[in-house]
Amino acid sequence: MKILIAGGAGFIGSHVSKAIERAGHLPVVFDNLSAGHRWAVKWGPLVEGDLMDRASIEAALRAHEIEAVVQLAGSINVGESMQNPGKYFRNNFSISVNLLEAMDAVGVKRIVFSSTAAVYGIPTKSPIPEDAEKAPINAYGEAKYFVERLLDWYTKSRQFQCLALRYFNAAGADPDGEIGEMHSPETHLIPLVIYGSMGTRPPVKVFGTDYPTEDGTAVRDYIHVADLARAHAMGVEYLARGGVSTAVNLGSGDGISVMQVLKAVETVSGKPVPHELFERRAGDPPHLVAQKGMAEAVLGWKPERSDILSIVKDAWAWSEKALREGLYSE
Ligand SMILES: NC(=O)c1ccc[n+]([C@@H]2O[C@H](COP(=O)([O-])OP(=O)(O)OC[C@H]3O[C@@H](n4cnc5c(N)ncnc54)[C@H](O)[C@@H]3O)[C@@H](O)[C@H]2O)c1
Numbered sequence: 001m002k003i004l005i006a007g008g009a010g011f012i013g014s015h016v017s018k019a020i021e022r023a024g025h026l027p028v029v030f031d032n033l034s035a036g037h038r039w040a041v042k043w044g045p046l047v048e049g050d051l052m053d054r055a056s057i058e059a060a061l062r063a064h065e066i067e068a069v070v071q072l073a074g075s076i077n078v079g080e081s082m083q084n085p086g087k088y089f090r091n092n093f094s095i096s097v098n099l100l101e102a103m104d105a106v107g108v109k110r111i112v113f114s115s116t117a118a119v120y121g122i123p124t125k126s127p128i129p130e131d132a133e134k135a136p137i138n139a140y141g142e143a144k145y146f147v148e149r150l151l152d153w154y155t156k157s158r159q160f161q162c163l164a165l166r167y168f169n170a171a172g173a174d175p176d177g178e179i180g181e182m183h184s185p186e187t188h189l190i191p192l193v194i195y196g197s198m199g200t201r202p203p204v205k206v207f208g209t210d211y212p213t214e215d216g217t218a219v220r221d222y223i224h225v226a227d228l229a230r231a232h233a234m235g236v237e238y239l240a241r242g243g244v245s246t247a248v249n250l251g252s253g254d255g256i257s258v259m260q261v262l263k264a265v266e267t268v269s270g271k272p273v274p275h276e277l278f279e280r281r282a283g284d285p286p287h288l289v290a291q292k293g294m295a296e297a298v299l300g301w302k303p304e305r306s307d308i309l310s311i312v313k314d315a316w317a318w319s320e321k322a323l324r325e326g327l328y329s330e
Contacts, residue, residue, distance in 0.1 A: 001025045001026070001067045001068055001236065001240065002025070002026045002028060002064055002065055002066050002067055003020055003025050003026065003027055003028065003066065003067065003068050003069070003070060003236055004028050004030050004060065004061065004064070004066045004068075004069045004070070004108075005017050005020065005027045005028065005029050005030065005044075005070050005072065006030045006031070006051060006069060006070065006071045006072060006073040006099060007030075007031055007036065007071070007072035007073030007074065007114070008027060008028075008029030008030065008031055008036070008041065008046075008070075008072065009029055009031035009033055009036025009037055009038065009040050009041050009046065010031070010035055010036040010037075010040070010072060010073075011040075011170070011180075011181045011182065011183060011225065012072055012114065012167075012170055012225055012228060012229070013029070013031070013036065013040075013070075013072040013073075014036075014037075014040035014041065014042075014179045015174060015179060015225045015226060015228070015229035016070055016072065016228075016229045016232045016233075017029060017041070017042070017043045017044060018042070018043050018174065018178070018179070018229065019226070019229035019230050019232060019233045020043070020070075020232065020233050020236070021043035021044065022233070023233035023234075023237070025233070025236070026044050027043050027044040028044050028045050028047060028060070028064045028066065029041045029044060029045070029046045029047065030047045030049050030051070030057070030060050030073075031046065031047075031048065031049075031073065032048065032049060032050040032051075032073075033048060035075075035076075035183070035184070037182060037327075039327065040179050040182075042178065042179070045064070047060045047063075047064075051073050051095035051096075051098055051099055052090075052091075052094070052095060052098065053098075054098040054101060054102050057098060057099055057102035057103075058102040058105055058106055061102060061103065061106040061108055062106055066106075066108055067108065067110070067240075068108065068110035068111065068112070068236050068239060068240065069099065069103060069108060069110070069111045069112070070111070070112045070113075070114075070232050070235075070236065071096060071099055071111060071112070071113045071114060072114040073095060074091055074092040074095065074096075074114070075087060075088055075091040075092060075140075076140070076183075077140075077185075077187055078118065078138050078140045078141075078187075079187070081138050081139035081140035081143070082138055082139060085139035088139045088140050088143045089139065089143045089146070092140070092143040092144060092146075092147065093143045093146045093147055093150070096113070096147045096150060097150065099111075100150065100151075100154050100160070103160075104154070104158055104160075109158070109159060109160045109161060110160070110161045110162075110236065110239040110240065111151070111160065111161075111162050111163070111239075112162075112163045112165060112232055112235040112236055112239070113147060113148070113151060113162065113163070113164045113165065114165060114167065115144050115145075115147070115148055115164040115165060115166045115167070115247065116140075116141060116144050116166055116167055117166055117167065117168045117169075117221075117249070117251070117288055117290065118136055118137075118138060118140055118141030118144060119134045119136055119141050119144055119145040119148065119166060120132055120133070120134060120135070120136075120141075120288075121133075121134070121135035121136050121137040121141065121285075122135070122137060122285045123285065123288070126255070126287045126288065126289050127251075127253060127289045127290055127291035127292070128249065128288070128289065128290060128291055129249075129291040129294075130166070130247060130248060130249055130291070130294050134148075137283055138283065147164075148164045148247060151164060151245065152245070155245040160245070161239040161242075161243065161244070161245055162245040163235045163238065163239060163243070163245065163246060163247070163248070164246075164247035164248075165228075165231060165232070165235060165247075165248060165250050165295075166247060166248065166249050166250065166290075167223065167228060167250050167251075168220065168221035168222070168223050168249070168250065168251035168252070168288065168289070168290050169188070169189075169220045169221060169222045169223065170188075170223060170225050170228055171188065171189075171190045171222045171223070171224065171225065171311045171315060172190075172222075172224040172225050172226065172305070172306075172310070172311040172312075172314045172315050173225065173314045173315050173317070173318030174225075174226060174314070174318070175226055175305065175314055177317055177318060177321055179318075180314075180315065180318030180319070180321070180322065181225070181315065181318070182322060182327060182328070182329065184329045184330060185330065186201075186330070189204075189220075189258065189261055190222070190261060190265075190311065190312065190315050191315065191319065192204050193261060193262060193265045193273055193275075194265060194312070194315055194316055194319045195319060195328075196273065196274055196275070197265055197266075197269050197271070197273045197274070198269075198319065198320075198323070200323065200328065201330070203273075203274035203275050203276050204262070204273065204274070204275045204276075205275070205276055205278050206258050206259070206262075206275050206276065206277050206278065207278050207279070207280055207281040207284065208278075208279065208280035208281065208284065208286075209277050210280070211280070211286040211287075212286055213255075213257055213286055213287060214257065215257050215259045215260070216259075217257045217258035217259045218257065218258055218284055218285070218286055218287070219255040219256065219257045219286065219287045219288070219289065220255070220256060220258075220288050220289075221251040221252055221253065221254065221255060221256070221288060221289040221290050222252060222254075222256055222261075222306065222308060222311055223250055223251050223252050223290075223303060223306050224252075224303065224304075224305040224306040224310065224311050224314070226305055226314075227250075227252075227301075227303040227304055227305055227306050228250055230301065230304075231250050231295060231299060231301045234299045234300060234301050235299060238298065238299050243298070246298060248294045248295040248298055248299070249290040249291060249292060249294060249295060250290070250295055250301075251289065251290025251292050251303075252290070252292065252303045252306035252307075253289065253290055253291070253292035253303075254289070254306070254307075254308075255287060255289040256308050260308060261308065261312070262275060264308045264309055264311075264312040265312055265316070267309065267312075268309070268312050268313055268316050269316065
């Protein structure tokens, strides 16, 4: 299949492109490079375009005879979404409206969408099943949930096949070292800890040491980006087989505390991680872990590399390479 990867120059999208190519399909990246990188597009052509512009999406769908779409493009900074909600509804929700309208006009009706655990807000139970209440507590999560609702309407009224993948914490890097995470600004814990440990960034800030968790720090579910990427290739194939529209969690099912992440980085680097302790941050749930069986039942997908040590080892190797090759940007 020829598959449009919207946001394919970004962290997860570049790994998805590689997985799609490995599965025997052609990834055509559509990205405005606002946060993505030209060096991360290696497995198919790059169409430089903005999802704000419906005509350019339609042109790309036609020119490349696209059969399915993976939609990863959007703005990703949860904190910023609380300062500037309009940006998040525009550059997550509105762009997805444009994309679905363009797909409909061209007759492409299969889409895999990057959703998020943020649709659940502060869950009342953990691990979190897919049918848990959706109660986002930030504009980022709400805009993503709006897209999920939109996908439901395109399924009902326009005969689309839609798969929403609710990622937990994406982390790690390509095990072959070809690509990896490079956000600017970086807000994700693992690169912050690694670059802090390498001395490239200040000591990492640990927010909250009195949560009701084993060591008092917040617990999250880290999923290796190569595992995530594979799920997209399997997702597109699921839709091509006639799979019904649905939404599934993509997580490892393992809860890892902030202190356990620091320990894993210490194991890999062989030295203590410089860090500072702070009060809890408003809006951070104590414990966010996926109930993971549904992705296996629907897609046949299981995480294979998502233990914390493998994630940190791959991320560490990538960070060294990014520094060596001048790809690192703060
Ligand atoms: N990183 C995580 O842990 C995580 C967790 C849950 C969900 N997600 C979702 O996964 C997706 C990918 O995340 P990422 O970490 O790879 O982010 P990223 O910023 O690295 O990638 C997003 C890509 O989209 C592109 N883009 C943004 N707006 C665009 C537009 N209007 N038109 C065309 N291209 C545009 C950017 O240039 C970038 O290449 C996002 O939708 C994000 O919300 C990420």
